Amino acid sequence: MLVSLAKDCHNPSMRENATQDSIDAVRLDASRQLDPERKSEFGQFMTPAAIAAFMASLFSATTRTIHLLDAGAGVGSLTNAFLTRFQDSTASVEAWEIDPVLKMVLADTLASHARAGLASTIHNSDFIEDAAWNISMGGGVRFTHAILNPPYRKIKSDSKHRYLLRDVGVETVNLYTAFLALAILLMEEGGEIVAIVPRSFCNGTYYRPFREQLLRSCAIEHIHVFEARNKAFSDDDVLQENIVVKLKKAGAQGEVKVSESHDSTFGDYHERALPFGQIVKDGDAERFIHIPVLAYAGDGAHGLFSHSLKELGIEVCTGPVVDFRLREHCRAVPESGTVPLIYAHHFSDGKLVYPKAHKKPNAILLAEETRKWLMPNGFYVLTKRFSSKEERRRVVAFVIDPSELPAPFYGFENHLNVFHIAKHGMDRETARGLALFLNSTVVDSHFRIFSGHTQVNATDLRQMRYPGHEQLLELGRLVTAETHDQAAIDRLIKEVETRWQSTYSKGARLELFFHHQNISTLAPNALSARSPALGHS
Secondary structure, three states, X not given: OEEEOOOHHHOOOHHHHHHHHHHHHHHHHHHHHXXXXXXXXXXXXXXXXXXXXHHHHOOOOOXXXXXXXXXXXXXXXXXXXXXXXXXXXXXXXXXXXXXXXXXXXXXXXXXXXXXXXXXXXXXXXXXXXXXXXXXXXXXXXXXXXXXXXXXXXXXXXXXHHHHHHHHOOOOOOEHHHHHHHHHHHHEEEXXXXXXXXXXXXXXXHHHHHHHHHHHHHEXXXXXXXXXXXXXXXXXXXXOXXXXXXXXXXXXXXXXXXXXXXXXXXXXOOEEEEEOHHHOOOOOOOOOOOOOOOHXXXXXXXXXXXXXXXXXXXXXXEEOOEOHHHHXXXXXXXXXXXXXXXXXXXXXXXXXXXXXXXXXXXXXXXOOOXXXXXXXXXXXXXXXXXXXXXXXXXXXXXXXXXXXXXXXXXXXXXXXXXXXXXXXXXXXXXXXHHHHHHHOOHHHHXXXXXXXXXXXXXXXXXXXOOEOOHHXXXXXXXXXXXXXXXXXXXXXXXXXXXXXXXXXXXXXXXXXXXXXXXXXXXXXXXXXXXXXXXXXXX
């Protein structure tokens, strides 16, 4: 069910407005005092008051004594919102903030809430070190609530933090997932966590151990998505797509509320409840967390998303050529004995521009040392592994046409993904149809369900589902030299989808007729002759 509503935090009272304005002024002033390089290095992006109020509103009402955790507390925006919401509760707060400038402001924020029944402690120390010690020793407070905006930074594989995390059973690659994993371990059963974090943990192989821990230990109760990826932390010009997630330690997993707003004003807030099976697919070894946004609620039930790449006999890999490892074999311009070395910058407005003046090479020697990194002449579909902030779509696909690039072999650089068939090319219509499909708005929407960052991994592309062979061939036959306009691409996709859905519906009605006539042994042959949509691909 889809619900459009204004939550309490979206229509705050005058007093709450004054409080939000005050804490935001403090936040912005403190942010200006921080060293910009350190701020970026440690992911010190503090939570706007409106988002903090929204996060606090997600906690369940309670009469129990509260033990609140706020790790990476900044100026205290989150704790301020939480204590405003639970101002009549008996509570203790433990906040971690390692930055001396922010710690002083945090102390003032907590002091402003001083009252009977409230105790607070600020730890000016490393949260990972403290939490790992408490967990390994079985000591320290166990919390009933946690409200988090953790720092965002990669953790080196040989760092002290990585070893401390492994000692308590946490395997992860970023500070934000480390903070969230430790918070889970520090919670009482039934405790609630609300965190604003990058969406990147929802997919990708590196984050799988963290997803497994989260899903093993907690129920996901609510996920909120901001449509505009640059709006949640607009004051800090942050482009990383963030989500708000509510977890319950050792909770029974039921439906998940998925909500959405364009930005932190929450003026167009919508939410709906979805079965957990739409969030994490049964049998998915990667444990991807899908977030079906309202703009595209089909989540794979769409008629064009019917086949895996394996069923199609198509594979996808990262471009094999890592140029710095083969530097001595790379050439700035094509010459005798070389073959094309293709980068993403060789494509402009959907067309191949080769060779192209650039700081990167245009060719690579065809030699014994390079042969295993090259692919033979043929039609290939390429996608960029990284989309720029200016590009509307996450997935940007191109076709390598051997008539435009005559050469016995091609080198595909590592920042591309390559669709191929057993390390060889495919037929022209399939390649064109696949590229058209990948460049459609419906694929962009579908991809955003389980991927929150601008990187497009080969693993993500393998997890997607695709049209059948006949659909790809039909799309490929419809492609013309002018089919680069987004509206034209989407129109062709819609036409083919409508036609095939109609064919499928007729086939399904025939199958039902055969079933009722008790001639089901005849139905498969009869149907496959009448409807290619029901035949094997």
